[in-house]
Amino acid sequence: xxxxxxxxxxLWAWLIAMVVGGIxxxxxxxxxxxxxxxxxQVTGVTTGKTTKETDxxxxxxxxxxxxxxxxxxxxxxQGQHLTVSNVYSYSRAMDQKYHVGSQLFVVVHSRxxxxxxxxxxxxxRDTTLVFMVWLVVxxxxxxxxxxxxxxxxxxxxxxxxxxxxIVLNGSTQGAQVLWIFGSLAVVFAALTLWLVIGANRxxxxxxxxxxxxxxFSIIVALLVFHxxxxxxxYYESMQYVTQLPRPLFLAETLLGSLGAVMDESxxxxxxxxxxxxERPELxxxxxxxxxxxxxxxxxxxxxxxxxxxxxxxxxxxxxxYLKNGNSWGYTFSMNMSMGVVQSLISGIGxxxxxxxxxxxxxxxxxxxxxxx
Amino acid sequence: xxxxxxxxxxxxxxxxxxxxxxxxxxxLALILNFGLLYLAIVLVAFHFSPLIVTLVVGMxxxxxxxxxxxxxxxxxxxxxxxxxxxxVVLVLLIVPVENWALVQGFGPEDSEDLEGLxxxxxxxxxxxxxxxxxxxxxxxxxxxxxxxxxxxxxxxEQHPQVSTTALLGDGIAxxxxxxxxxxxxxxxxxxxGFLALxxxxxxxxxxxxxxxxxxxxxxxxxxxxxAMVSVILTVPITTWVMTRAVAGQRKRAAKQENN
Numbered sequence: 001x002x003x004x005x006x007x008x009x010x011l012w013a014w015l016i017a018m019v020v021g022g023i024x025x026x027x028x029x030x031x032x033x034x035x036x037x038x039x040x041q042v043t044g045v046t047t048g049k050t051t052k053e054t055d056x057x058x059x060x061x062x063x064x065x066x067x068x069x070x071x072x073x074x075x076x077x078q079g080q081h082l083t084v085s086n087v088y089s090y091s092r093a094m095d096q097k098y099h100v101g102s103q104l105f106v107v108v109h110s111r112x113x114x115x116x117x118x119x120x121x122x123x124x125r126d127t128t129l130v131f132m133v134w135l136v137v138x139x140x141x142x143x144x145x146x147x148x149x150x151x152x153x154x155x156x157x158x159x160x161x162x163x164x165x166i167v168l169n170g171s172t173q174g175a176q177v178l179w180i181f182g183s184l185a186v187v188f189a190a191l192t193l194w195l196v197i198g199a200n201r202x203x204x205x206x207x208x209x210x211x212x213x214x215x216f217s218i219i220v221a222l223l224v225f226h227x228x229x230x231x232x233x234y235y236e237s238m239q240y241v242t243q244l245p246r247p248l249f250l251a252e253t254l255l256g257s258l259g260a261v262m263d264e265s266x267x268x269x270x271x272x273x274x275x276x277x278e279r280p281e282l283x284x285x286x287x288x289x290x291x292x293x294x295x296x297x298x299x300x301x302x303x304x305x306x307x308x309x310x311x312x313x314x315x316x317x318x319x320x321y322l323k324n325g326n327s328w329g330y331t332f333s334m335n336m337s338m339g340v341v342q343s344l345i346s347g348i349g350x351x352x353x354x355x356x357x358x359x360x361x362x363x364x365x366x367x368x369x370x371x372x
Numbered sequence: 373x374x375x376x377x378x379x380x381x382x383x384x385x386x387x388x389x390x391x392x393x394x395x396x397x398x399x400l401a402l403i404l405n406f407g408l409l410y411l412a413i414v415l416v417a418f419h420f421s422p423l424i425v426t427l428v429v430g431m432x433x434x435x436x437x438x439x440x441x442x443x444x445x446x447x448x449x450x451x452x453x454x455x456x457x458x459x460v461v462l463v464l465l466i467v468p469v470e471n472w473a474l475v476q477g478f479g480p481e482d483s484e485d486l487e488g489l490x491x492x493x494x495x496x497x498x499x500x501x502x503x504x505x506x507x508x509x510x511x512x513x514x515x516x517x518x519x520x521x522x523x524x525x526x527x528x529e530q531h532p533q534v535s536t537t538a539l540l541g542d543g544i545a546x547x548x549x550x551x552x553x554x555x556x557x558x559x560x561x562x563x564x565g566f567l568a569l570x571x572x573x574x575x576x577x578x579x580x581x582x583x584x585x586x587x588x589x590x591x592x593x594x595x596x597x598x599a600m601v602s603v604i605l606t607v608p609i610t611t612w613v614m615t616r617a618v619a620g621q622r623k624r625a626a627k628q629e630n631n
Contacts, residue, residue: 035581053492061492092498093477093491105585125590126581128473132597139604140551147548148604151555158556162563162570170574181567188560196552224378232374240481240568242575252567259560263553267519270549296391300398300441301518302557304405305511308433309561311406312507313595315413316477316500317485322417323493332410337376340406342564344379347402351386351395 010142017138024134028127032073032103039124040084042102044069053089057325062090068098068120077108082116093320096123154195158188174243181251185258186211192262202273205364209265209357214258216356217349218250233341237334239317249338256310257346260302261353268295268357276365284362291358299354303347310339310346394441401440405433409507422499423467426506430459437514447518447525450617454610455517461609462513462602463506469598470502475591477501481572482588501591509599512558516606519550524614536615543611554603562596 032039048065055061069083084106088097098104103124109117140148165184169177189210197203225233235245272291276282314335321331387395412429416422434455438448470476477497478486523546527534534542563570569592573583583589 036579037581055490055492057490057493059490059493061494063492089492091477091491091493091495093493094486096474122585122587123474125473125475125585125587128469129584129590129593132469132594132601136597136600136604139601143544143604143608144548144551147551151552154552155555155559158559166567166570166574169571174571192552192556196556220382221379224375224382228373228375228378230375232376238568239485240572242568242572248568248571252564254564255560255567256564257560258564259557262560263557266553267550292390296394297441297522298515298519299387299391299395300401301437301511301515303398303402304437305515305557306561307402307405308409308508308511309558309599310565311409312504312510313565315416315504315507316497317482318413319417319495319500320486320489320491320493322414323495324489328410328414336410339565340376341379344376344383347383348379348386351383351390354390 013142017142021131021134021138025127025131028130029103031126035074035105037105037121038075038077038108038118039073039103040068040070040082040106040118040120041073042068042070042098042100042104045098045100057323059323063087064089064097066098068102072106072108072116073103077116080116082106082108082118084118084120086120093316096120098123150195154192157191157195161187161191174248177243177251178247178254181255185214185254188255188258189262193266196266197270201364202269205360206262206265206269206357209269209353209360210258210262212356212360213261213265213349213353214254216352217257217261217345218254220348220352221250221253221345232333232337234333234337238338249342253342253345256306256342257349260306260346261349264295264298264302264350265353265357267298268354269361272358272361273365287362287365288358291361292354295354295358299350302350303343306346306350307343310342311336314339397440401436404436408433408436412503412507416495416500416503419495422495422503423463426503427459427463430506430510431456433510434459434514437511438518441518444525446528446617447521450525450610450614451514451517451521454521454606454613455513457609457613458513458517458602458606459506459510461605462509462598465601466502466505466598469594470505471498473590473594475501475587475594479587479591481569481586505595505598508595509602512554512599513602513606516550516554516603517610519554520546520607520610521614523549524611528618536619539615539618540611543614544607547607547611551603551607555600558596558599558603562592562599566592 046067048067050062050064053061053063065085065087067083067085069081071081072078086098088095105121105124106118107121137152140152144151161184165180169180189207193203193207197206235249238245238249241248268291271294272287275290276287318331318335321335384399387399391398408429412425415425435452438452438455478491520543524539524543527542569588578586
């Protein structure tokens with residue numbers, strides 16, 4: 001009976017999640033009224049002729065013209081019909097092919113007589129974004145329940161802090177980027193660990209390890225930069241840079257390694273606390289040894305996580321470089337070298353955190369020892 | 373020597389000092405993974421299908437990462453099978469979502485970097501972006517699968533007779549412990565990488581609506597969300613594979629006893 005009740009509760013939870021998801025997706029597909037830029041819904045497409053294109057590197061592509069007819073969904077032109085011409089290529093790296101039902105932002109130029117003239121600007125993407133956010137939150141709550149909620153809460157809280165820091169950085173013209181994100185890292189770590197572990201001794205030790213490991217990795221990196229005169233680092237290859245690249249790069253690296261070091265020290269230290277609870281007779285040295293053992297099995301996979309995040313992102317641009325007749329070495333330098341440096345620095349932080357976590361846990365775990 | 377070489381050497385020395393032979397192995401796995409990633413890019417540039425290249429490279433990366441880290445046979449095998457299943461499920465999710473989101477290729481923010489480059493290269497960028505999204509989650513899948521299966525095999529060691537239904541509950545419990553910190557690894561990893569982009573958005577005063585529909589922003593956020601989905605799915609899938617493996621082992625043991 002109890003089991004049946006629980007199963008029915010679960011069924012309801014899944015059902016509610018589905019309905020909420022449906023409402024959200026439907027809602028964002030019909031939210032044009034909230035936008036200031038005019039949005040057009042495509043009701044008809046006529047495809048024009050396709051021309052073959054060959055570039056200097058013998059890459060063969062094609063471009064196709066299409067004429068879209070539809071109506072404006074919002075703003076002062078709401079309900080008016082218009083036609084817009086659009087060109088798309090086979091590869092579609094910078095352009096878009098639209099279908100009946102597509103929603104896109106348009107720029108309206110003028111009104112002459114009955115019809116509007118406008119050009120297509122970009123596709124509307126908020127529906128997909130909302131769908132994926134819903135999917136993550138629903139899965140998290142349904143599978144992980146309360147822990148899932150806490151994980152979501154800590155990510156949301158960090159997201160808000162991150163946004164505030166970026167605004168602060170903007171108001172100082174980026175001069176203080178390293179200080180802002182450095183001190184933010186401290187707040188991030190404290191907040192996250194408090195939400196995940198709670199306010200206790202274990203959290204304090206994990207907090208100290210996280211800060212220590214991250215700080216050490218940055219110090220080692222700066223030393224290596226100094227010795228090698230930053231040879232083979234191409235700051236000009238960083239994307240979207242609007243301020244001094246070097247401090248920005250360090251701030252990016254600092255944030256990137258912070259999460260992984262925190263993850264790792266949480267794992268090591270909570271296992272050691274559990275171990276000590278089960279076998280209180282263990283000496284500090286034995287605890288240190290098992291900490292090192294746990295740490296050395298998880299450090300490799302963790303470095304990998306960051307490596308794939310930092311380097312996989314450069315895939316499209318690196319491929320484009322190769323297709324434009326650049327050598328493998330130049331393609332690496334211009335696209336992947338900074339990501340590799342970032343992964344290596346984070347890796348150093350992750351490895352250094354292992355002995356640090358084991359040491360701090362083995363010495364400061366016992367309350368008595370500290371007071372004595 | 374270049375900065376990358378020296379940093380790599382420092383990392384190798386530290387990994388060997390801390391982890392011994394296991395540390396050296398993990399370092400080797402990292403280098404091989406880089407080789408595989410670069411190979412994938414070159415193969416796609418030679419017009420091999422991006423999706424097939426990604427699936428093959430993805431499986432190899434998972435195998436390398438999981439089997440080259442220390443761990444007992446049962447937990448490594450379970451972790452690998454589970455992560456392969458997650459990879460396939462993830463592909464089934466990423467392909468339609470990327471086609472729906474229309475975030476392929478490059479955005480207006482990239483125009484400076486694209487100066488002098490021809491973008492009409494005859495390769496479907498929807499597939500390239502899909503491949504990128506899949507590759508960027510590989511590390512997270514392997515890590516989560518290994519953590520869950522190691523946790524479960526430890527429980528099995530301490531209570532060899534635990535029932536498979538109880539094991540299912542244990543798997544979710546282990547997952548609950550790691551989910552909070554794993555999410556933060558992903559959050560900081562990705563946001564660290566996109567810091568420059570977000571600074572750009574505030575510097576150029578994009579409106580909220582513009583950011584929510586921006587090609588690059590949506591594509592990057594989708595990558596984080598895919599990684600999070602993959603980690604969440606890894607928990608029940610790894611647990612399920614582990615219960616199947618244990619049930620199979622017990623069946624074989626029972627048969628042997630009968631004979």
